[in-house]
Structure formats: C-alpha cells, structure tokens
C-alpha cells in the first residue's frame with residue numbers, strides 16, 4: 001500500500017518498506033517527498049556522532065564536461081538509489097554500496113556538447129505493486145523506465161516516451177519545451193510542469209497530467225488562459241496565441257490527502273519587456289493550487305503582477321503545518337527570488353500573514369506599463385536585503401570600490417520592483433535570488449523553515465532594437481534580432497550561463513551550430529521556426545563572419561517583434577570578478593513560521609582564495625537545498641566555491657561538522673537507511689560560475705564496525 005504514493009501516506013518524507021531480506025527507509029521523491037519539506041526522522045547520525053562521518057562509497061558517473069552541472073536530488077526506494085548524471089543518463093545504484101545496477105542513456109543519436117540541467121527523477125508504482133517505474137525528462141521527452149532494469153516501458157507513450165511538444169495547442173514542431181525538475185506522482189497520474197524559452201517565441205507553460213501507465217494526456221491547465229477561461233481578461237486578447245512561459249520549472253508539490261497539486265509559476269516570456277502583454281498576466285508568478293484529479297483551479301495567488309524582472313517562483317512550495325492559538329493549520333510556504341516567504345492556508349489560499357500592497361514607480365520605457373502595486377507579506381521579514389545603496393558597495397580594495405561606485409552612479413537602484421530601464425536598473429536580490437531552486441526545508445516538530453539564499457546584485461538593462469525600415473535582413477541583423485538577448489551583440493555572451501560565441505568555429509562546426517540552434521537546449525530556445533535561409537545566414541555569420549543578405553528577408557513586424565531586447569544576464573561584479581557589494585553574499589535563514597520571527601540567520605559560504613587572504617565568512621552564491629532532521633541537524637552543501645558539505649545544529653545554526661567535496665555539491669542531499677545503516681548522499685557536479693565540473697555521488701555514513709549489515 002505504501003508504495004502507491006511514496007511517502008505521502010505517512011505525511012512526511014520518510015517511507016518505510018519491509019520485505020523479507022531488508023528494511024530500508026528511503027528518500028522516495030524529489031525534495032524528500034511530494035510535500036517538499038526536505039525532512040527526515042532518521043536518527044542514527046546525530047549531533048554527538050556527526051564528527052565521525054566517513055565516506056561510505058563514491059560513484060563517479062564519468063560524464064562531466066566543461067560547463068556541465070549535476071543538480072540532482074537522488075531518490076532512494078527499496079534500497080536502490082536513482083539519479084541523473086551531467087549528460088542526463090539515469091543511473092540506479094545499490095544504495096548501500098554505490099554499485100551500478102543499470103543505466104539508461106537518452107542521448108542515442110545526439111551529441112552532448114552543451115549543458116543539460118536535471119534535478120531528478122520520479123518513482124511510481126501501481127496499487128498492486130506490479131508496475132514500478134522511473135520517470136525522467138530529457139530534451140522534449142518524458143521517459144518511462146522499468147525501475148528494476150532501466151528498460152523503457154514499451155506500453156508508455158511511443159515505445160517508452162512521450163513528446164512534451166504535443167498537446168499545447170500549437171504546432172509541435174515549433175515548440176521548445178523540456179523539464180529539469182521531475183514530475184510528481186499522484187495515484188495513476190504523473191503531473192508535470194516544464195521549462196520553456198524566456199524570449200519569444202516560447203511555448204506556453206501548461207501544467208499537464210499524464211496516465212502513468214500509458215502516457216495518455218489526462219488533463220492540462222492553461223497557465224495562459226484561453227478565451228473564456230478565468231484570467232483571460234488580464235492579457236491582451238490574442239496574447240494566449242503568441243505569449244509563452246508562465247511555466248513551473250522548479251517542480252510541483254502535492255497534498256495527496258486533499259488531492260491538491262501546487263504549481264509555483266514563472267514569469268511570462270519575454271521576461272523583461274511586456275508591451276505585448278499589458279495587464280496583470282495571470283497566472284504568471286502565481287502559486288497555483290489545482291485539483292490533482294481533474295486539473296481544475298482551486299485557488300491562486302499572484303506574487304508579482306505584470307512581471308518585468310524574471311521573478312519566477314523559484315522552488316516548489318513546502319507543505320507545512322503551523323500552530324496558531326493552539327490550533328494546527330495546514331499551510332503552504334512559498335519562497336521567492338526577491339527574498340520573501342508567503343504562507344497560505346493549504347485548502348483555501350487565505351494568506352496566514354497579512355499581505356500589504358506597495359506602490360512602485362512606473363516605467364519610462366516606451367510602450368511599457370508596469371503594475372502600480374505589488375503584494376508583499378507583512379511577515380516574515382525578507383530573508384535578503386531589498387535595496388542597494390552606495391554605502392553598501394564593496395570595500396574589498398580601494399580600486400574595486402572606485403570601479404563599482406563609478407558604474408553604480410550611472411545606473412538606477414530603486415529597490416525591489418523598480419522597472420527595467422535603458423540605462424540599467426539594479427536587481428537586488430538578483431536573477432538567481434534570494435531563494436532559488438534548492439527550496440526550503442521545514443521542521444514539523446518546531447515549525448521552523450530553513451532557507452538558503454543568494455545575496456547578489458545584478459544589472460538589468462534593455463537595449464533598443466534597430467528598426468529594420470523594411471530593409472532586407474543580413475546575417476548580422478538576424479543574429480542581433482534572435483540571439484543577442486543572450487549571447488550579446490558582440491557575441492561574448494554572459495558566461496557561464498550564456499556561452500560566448502566568439503570563435504565558435506573552433507569548437508563547433510557548421511553542422512553542430514545548426515543542430516544547437518534548431519533543437520535548442522536548456523535555456524537556449526529552439527529556432528526551428530527560422531526559415532532555412534535565415535538560419536543559414538546566422539550560421540555563416542557565426543562561423544565565418546560572413547554577412548549574407550537574405551532575399552526577401554525584410555523583417556516583418558509581428559506581435560513578438562519587440563522594440564527592446566535584454567542586455568544580458570549580468571551580475572554586478574567588481575573588476576576582479578567578486579560581488580560588487582559588501583558581504584554577506586549568501587546566507588542561511590531559520591524562520592519560525594508559527595510567529596514569522598527569525599530564529600537565526602548566518603552568513604553562508606566562502607571564496608577559498610579570499611579566505612586565505614583573511615577575508616573569511618563572506619558568504620557566496622549557493623545552489624541546492626538543505627535537509628532538516630527530527631534529531632537536530634540541518635544538512636546542506638550548495639556553496640559554489642568552497643565545495644563544502646556543512647552540518648549545522650538546527651536550533652542555533654552552529655556548525656557541527658563540515659567536509660570538502662570533490663566538486664561543489666550544487667544539489668540537495670538525500671538521507672536514507674539500508675539494513676539499519678544510515679547514509680547521507682550528495683551529488684557533486686560543480687560547474688557554477690566556472691567552477692570545475694565532476695560527476696561524483698558521495699555517500700557518508702558512520703564507521704562501519706558500529707553498524708555492520710545484519
């Protein structure tokens with residue numbers, strides 16, 4: 001019975017399955033369970049013995065490459081650990097020994113030369129326990145694999161996979177869609193969000209449920225409402241046909257008892273200029289509660305109206321229970337990139353802390369109309385700073401200070417929700433939060449929510465596109481129009497997220513560039529829609545610097561041709577590449593959700609080379625979430641530069657133990673036990689901000705003699 005909805009029936013992250021040979025207590029789903037609380041009741045590793053932890057096993061998937069990442073939170077079911085690798089192979093390991101049982105490679109027929117992000121897989125078993133499956137999304141396909149062998153399940157979709165480009169109400173061949181967070185399983189349904197492009201054209205972010213047996217679409221919810229649907233009037237009348245995005249890329253949470261699935265939605269594409277989507281743009285930036293059985297809306301709350309800042313809800317919400325006036329309330333806690341926690345009643349969506357509407361400046365960009373008001377919770381206080389002022393600029397060296405001050409004086413810094421501008425607007429916290437995809441951990445025994453946060457300023461700038469005046473387009477024109485938003489007019493990109501295309505011919509030949517451009521990959525959208533001549537002109541321009549004129553390529557104006565493009569994903573850094581602001585550059589936060597008060601807050605992460613010079617405890621960017629245990633631990637890796645795995649006292653934030661990993665653990669760990677022995681596992685992939693890359697899963701345990709297998 002318990003295998004039907006792993007973990008969910010028990011109401012927390014731990015699943016106990018007994019069989020004749022072994023007893024295992026697993027980590028049955030992404031985030032520890034469908035409630036995404038990252039919580040474990042396992043108690044063998046405790047505050048007293050944590051210093052004795054040792055490496056129990058390591059597994060090197062061996063397929064890291066320059067720029068790769070490994071963001072996977074492994075799952076553990078029946079003593080088997082399922083995870084993904086940098087090249088998106090699925091691996092099944094003996095969770096006690098790290099020995100490979102099977103692997104599945106979705107790349108047959110594809111070369112892998114660019115980053116493929118993936119955060120995990122989904123386990124599903126039917127109620128009789130006859131079918132046990134692992135689901136994973138790679139490129140545009142959702143695959144169903146036999147949990148025992150890794151073989152595709154032939155009866156699912158077409159020979160074991162279904163194409164996510166279908167059933168969106170748009171031409172499948174023109175869609176670019178994938179998912180890097182795993183779907184959730186509910187009864188015999190597999191419910192999934194998606195990742196789509198942030199520039200237009202982009203696919204719509206419909207939430208979809210498929211039959212876990214057959215792959216048949218069972219329901220879909222239009223996150224950009226069609227005519228007649230709730231919220232349609234918050235957009236221009238045809239926007240549902242040409243706008244994209246409004247997708248849940250960070251995963252979903254599920255209340256299996258109530259049958260409600262919660263989707264944290266992202267912004268509408270194009271992210272930074274909304275002249276062709278004037279209005280509030282429901283359900284963009286909403287926490288959306290849907291009936292898991294039917295896909296009908298139960299409630300929603302929009303955290304940002306008419307988003308112009310890419311303020312996607314960055315993590316699945318934690319399904320929590322809080323205590324008020326002696327009453328237990330089932331709630332849902334949603335973190336944001338801007339550093340807030342919204343807490344709602346799980347069933348009704350009623351805010352459990354007052355929401356205040358604040359007024360913000362209007363936009364001075366032609367055609368734009370920013371929302372006047374944005375809703376912010378009165379409590380808890382934000383876990384990231386909200387406004388960058390000159391006195392907060394770096395003092396690391398006098399030269400660094402002078403350089404960033406000069407830049408700062410040329411751009412705007414007006415705090416949260418100051419609209420993008422042509423001169424540059426500070427976004428603080430930045431594009432990667434505040435809160436990020438690692439998501440929070442929640443301790444039901446105390447009501448405390450644990451959040452790791454980035455504290456970085458970014459610069460958001462719009463650039464005017466040259467009007468084409470009906471002239472034929474050249475390769476360069478077409479490059480600027482289609483590619484410069486991310487790779488920049490000078491082709492230098494914004495590494496590591498957006499690669500430089502300078503000298504691309506030394507790395508990729510014409511054929512390979514064509515393949516990337518027409519297929520898309522990760523945050524690189526597909527340009528399958530480009531006429532062959534235009535694609536050719538772009539490729540020739542990139543490879544040989546030729547500037548061909550495309551016959552009849554006069555740039556026609558459609559609703560997705562916008563007057564402005566994005567100046568690129570730019571962190572505000574000093575000339576040496578360190579954050580342009582004074583520390584902390586990353587923090588850990590423990591917030592009591594019963595009261596809204598902070599229990600503790602501390603700086604999180606370091607740059608080893610700065611620490612060696614005496615600049616310690618600066619904090620750093622960190623990606624991947626933590627785990628909280630009933631017996632007093634808060635466990636997290638995440639820090640990008642010091643590569644550490646840290647274990648804190650959850651009550652005080654005091655460090656109990658830490659160790660250096662082979663590569664940064666930009667992922668959420670998992671805690672599980674097999675045959676009475678408890679393991680802590682973390683994926684070490686590195687790759688953030690040009691950090692070295694690897695593909696190693698490392699499992700820790702207490703010394704073997706004490707807990708020899710029975």
Ligand code: HEC
Pocket residue numbers: 113114115116197198199479482483484485486487497498499500501504507508513516517521522523524525527538542
């Ligand atoms: C929305 C942002 C975005 C746009 C627009 C975009 N790209 Fe990209 N591009 C990316 C990202 C992100 C990657 C890296 C993909 C990855 O590894 O995840 C990439 C990768 C590439 C690569 C592979 C580079 C390498 O070193 O492997 C090429 C070539 C490329 N893009 C060409 C183009 C061209 C040509 C266009 C315009 C037709 C374009 N891109 C438009 C974001 C974008």
